[in-house]
Structures are given as C-alpha cells and as structure tokens.
Amino acid sequence: MEITFQLHQVAEVTRNIWDQYQQHTVWAFHGNLGAGKTTFIHTLCTHLQVKDTVSSPTFAIINEYQSAVCGTIYHMDWYRMKDEEEAIMAGAEDCLLSGKLCLVEWPEKAEGILPDNTLHIYLEADGPESRRLSI
Numbered sequence: 354m355e356i357t358f359q360l361h362q363v364a365e366v367t368r369n370i371w372d373q374y375q376q377h378t379v380w381a382f383h384g385n386l387g388a389g390k391t392t393f394i395h396t397l398c399t400h401l402q403v404k405d406t407v408s409s410p411t412f413a414i415i416n417e418y419q420s421a422v423c424g425t426i427y428h429m430d431w432y433r434m435k436d437e438e439e440a441i442m443a444g445a446e447d448c449l450l451s452g453k454l455c456l457v458e459w460p461e462k463a464e465g466i467l468p469d470n471t472l473h474i475y476l477e478a479d480g481p482e483s484r485r486l487s488i
Contacts, residue, residue, distance in 0.1 A: 355487040357479055363389070366486065367396045370474070374488070375423075377472035379449055381460035384476035389484050390458045393476060394428060397456070401426065409458065414443045425453040431462040440466055 358366050374380075382390040391409045398407045402421035409430050410416040416428040427448040434440050440463035448455050449468060460467060472488065479485045 355485065357483060357485045360389075360392075360482050360484065363392060363396050363484075364400070367393060367400055370486075370488075371397060371400060374472050377470060378452055379455045379457065379468055379471040381457045381464075381467060381471050381473045382476060383460065383473060385478070388476040388478050390476055393474075393486075394456045394458070398426065398428075401454075415445065415448060420454070423454050425451075427451070427453055427455045429455065429457045431457065431459040434459070434462040437463040437465045439463070 356366060382393065384390050395407045398418060398420070401423055403418045403426065405418040407418060407428065408416065410428055411430045411432055414429060414431070414433070418426045418428060420426050429445055429448065431440055431445070434443070440446065445463065446466050449466060457467070460471075475487045477485045
C-alpha cells in the first residue's frame with residue numbers, strides 16, 4: 354500500500370491505517386528526520402483518545418500512554434540506541450512482547466528484536482507539505 358497525502362490530511366490517513374491494520378500490536382516507523390513519524394504517531398494517539406501528552410521519547414526511550422480505545426500504548430524512539438542489546442536493557446523487548454500497542458520510531462537501530470508480524474510503515478517527505486507513506 355502506498356499513499357501520498359498533504360499534512361492537513363494526516364488525521365484522515367491515520368484513521369484509515371488504524372482501521373486496516375489495528376490487529377498489529379507493533380508498528381515500526383521508518384523515515385528520515387522530518388519525515389513525519391512523530392506527527393503520525395501523535396495523530397494516531399489523538400484518534401485513539403490518548404489524554405496524556407504525546408511527545409517523542411528521544412531521551413526517555415519509552416513513553417507510556419493510556420488510550421480509551423486500546424489501553425496501554427508504548428511509544429519508543431530508538432534514535433539514540435547503539436544496538437539491540439541496549440534496546441533490550443532499556444526494556445524495549447518487554448514492551449514489544451506485552452501484547453500492547455507499540456509505536457517504534459527508528460526501528461532499524463534494533464530491528465532484530467521486532468516480532469515477525471510487525472507492521473512496517475515508511476514515511477518520506479515528498480515536499481514541504483506532502484508526505485508519502487508506504488506499508
């Protein structure tokens with residue numbers, strides 16, 4: 354699946370992706386800085402009725418949110434990770450195996466610990482206001 358959309362359409366795109374892929378508990382977001390990974394995750398959390406402040410956990414590594422729709426959500430940012438061992442030591446593997454929704458930015462830093470049924474979402478800036486998403 355590939356979608357090109359404008360930033361003002363991100364809520365609609367997020368709802369559609371959730372409706373189609375909500376059976377996946379681990380979502381891995383690939384893309385360069387500024388591609389829209391955190392924006393997509395923030396919008397998804399809004400759709401899932403998260404009341405907590407959603408922000409990129411670059412320094413905390415893992416943020417935990419509560420959703421009225423699906424319970425606990427783990428938002429992970431592996432940008433600062435060196436390898437899989439560091440991700441495991443930070444508790445990422447426990448989150449991934451919890452059965453709770455896990456949203457992972459920069460998954461390539463520890464791709465070996467991702468479950469086989471991980472949903473891989475690739476985001477790319479296609480202009481200042483345009484993004485390309487592929488699954």
